[in-house]
Amino acid sequence: MWMEIDLQSEVPIYTQLVDQLIEGIASEQLKPGDPLPSVRSLAADLGINLHTVNKAYQVLKQDGFLQVHRKQGVVVQPGGMPGTDxxxxxxxxxxxxxxxxxxxxxxxxxxxxxxxxxxxxxxxxxxxxxxx
Amino acid sequence: MWMEIDLQSEVPIYTQLVDQLIEGIASEQLKPGDPLPSVRSLAADLGINLHTVNKAYQVLKQDGFLQVHRKQGVVVQPGGMPGTDxxxxxxxxxxxxxxxxxxxxxxxxxxxxxxxxxxxxxxxxxxxxxxx
Amino acid sequence: MWMEIDLQSEVPIYTQLVDQLIEGIASEQLKPGDPLPSVRSLAADLGINLHTVNKAYQVLKQDGFLQVHRKQGVVVQPGGMPGTDxxxxxxxxxxxxxxxxxxxxxxxxxxxxxxxxxxxxxxxxxxxxxxx
Amino acid sequence: MWMEIDLQSEVPIYTQLVDQLIEGIASEQLKPGDPLPSVRSLAADLGINLHTVNKAYQVLKQDGFLQVHRKQGVVVQPGGMPGTDxxxxxxxxxxxxxxxxxxxxxxxxxxxxxxxxxxxxxxxxxxxxxxx
DNA sequence: GTGGTCTAGACCACC
DNA sequence: GTGGTCTAGACCACA
Known part of the structure; x- marks a missing residue:
């Protein structure tokens, strides 16, 4: 995975994750419908706790950038991003x-x-x- | 004082203070050398804790936007603001x-x-x- | 089959099935004694797992809305629905x-x-x- | 506190909390502006984990029923409840x-x-x- | 294997 | 003391 976490930073880890995922979408490295790693695997990759990854995913789901499927895991919102509300x-x-x-x-x-x-x-x- | 504090906001009160003081300088409502209210009076005005005001002043002093004199109180940095380091x-x-x-x-x-x-x-x- | 499954929904797929079958009975699209598709064919139709369909049937059988015969398949309860217990x-x-x-x-x-x-x-x- | 939790129930504890708090508001046992117990004290009262209480509070905050202050704790939304959107x-x-x-x-x-x-x-x- | 929930215990920022 | 964040480890429902 192309993400980098700064454990020393004052900005919360889950916020760093949120930011980088949004940047990934902005740069089209992540396209609508693309699958994201499972909370477990991403947590393992980054050496952090799965709850921290989960929180980031929840925030992005809440904002309409991601969809969380029951079983297939997490995907980038396929049906168009939320607008400038x-x-x-x-x-x-x-x-x-x-x-x-x-x-x-x-x-x-x-x-x-x-x-x-x-x-x-x-x-x-x-x-x-x-x-x- | 023209400052407004939002106690419900998720952004820390001292940060709101810091931001508004910087905006005051940017808009030239506060000019180099201008005196600022004492920690006590500003805290009383805004109905917040002494420590909170003090922390905001310390942050701004640290960044070079304010000068804090033991006795004469706090003034906007008279000798030119720090640049874009x-x-x-x-x-x-x-x-x-x-x-x-x-x-x-x-x-x-x-x-x-x-x-x-x-x-x-x-x-x-x-x-x-x-x-x- | 007139059923629709929302894979993105937070409500479990088997629960969606249960709900829609009950609604089918309520609207008399399904009448007592009517046969239901086999677990296999319904699962294939909806593109979901066998186990999921089976779980929905089991729940409905448990509540007395369906009868499951080993060989003849699944039918809507012919002998009157359970009351408001x-x-x-x-x-x-x-x-x-x-x-x-x-x-x-x-x-x-x-x-x-x-x-x-x-x-x-x-x-x-x-x-x-x-x-x- | 007048809340009751059923640890055996299939419905998540935090959901039970959410429901009971909404019912408390509906019955005007909780009025706009009323303070709620801190996550720690409510968790202790109910014999559950503080994270579970926190999740319930977060859900209600998200929906606009509660406000979470930095330090005074949690209060029932003072400025009118959200409407039937x-x-x-x-x-x-x-x-x-x-x-x-x-x-x-x-x-x-x-x-x-x-x-x-x-x-x-x-x-x-x-x-x-x-x-x- | 996936996310959802719950627990336990810890540290920190804020006030 | 308050909520916010993070970790660790567990069990469960779902598919």
């Missing part, structure tokens, strides 16, 4: 505001900030190209 | 990556995302105009 | 209580709830009319 | 359909069924009167 836009605005404020204080200009945002977005969504 | 750029990239990935998955385009970033930045830095 | 009334009360409580909390009135119950009952028992 | 109406219809089908098969009439529904609803919402 109000909850997400609020979350996005909050996240950007916090980052933008500190960037502004540290002297980064509006265009620099916007370009940085665009650059990170582009890098993410074209990461999958390397794998081809 | 490597640590910040890393933190910024991480923050944006997480947001950008979810935005991409939810169908938001690169330009939409960049424009949203610019819009939030602009709104922040021009908020102070109202107060004039 | 104490066990069922308890199960019914438990089920309704859980639904009614959430309905009440969400602001649905008693009459609304009762009418919804009646409406669903009526829809079920008249569904068979279409097939005629 | 599409998700709930679907869940309600599914639940009633399953019960109504079996009731019909067992010979319970539509009016009996509707009256039983109304009776259970009324008993729930007037239970709080006893406590007065």
């Amino acid at each position: 109000a909850a997400f836009r609020a979350k996005l605005a909050r996240g950007i505001r916090s980052l933008a404020a500190e960037a502004a204080v540290r002297g980064m200009s509006e265009t620099e900030f916007a370009e940085q945002s665009a650059a990170v977005y582009r890098q993410l969504t074209t990461k999958g190209e390397d794998a081809k | 490597a640590a910040f750029r890393a933190k910024l990239a991480r923050g944006i990556r997480s947001l950008a990935a979810e935005a991409a998955v939810r169908g938001m385009s690169e330009t939409e995302f960049a424009e949203q970033s610019a819009a939030v930045y602009r709104q922040l830095t021009t908020k102070g105009e109202d107060a004039k | 104490a066990a069922f009334r308890a199960k019914l009360a438990r089920g309704i209580r859980s639904l009614a409580a959430e309905a009440a909390v969400r602001g649905m009135s008693e009459t609304e709830f009762a009418e919804q119950s009646a409406a669903v009952y009526r829809q079920l028992t008249t569904k068979g009319e279409d097939a005629k | 599409a998700a709930f109406r679907a869940k309600l219809a599914r639940g009633i359909r399953s019960l109504a089908a079996e009731a019909a098969v067992r010979g319970m009439s539509e009016t009996e069924f509707a009256e039983q529904s109304a009776a259970v609803y009324r008993q729930l919402t007037t239970k709080g009167e006893d406590a007065k």
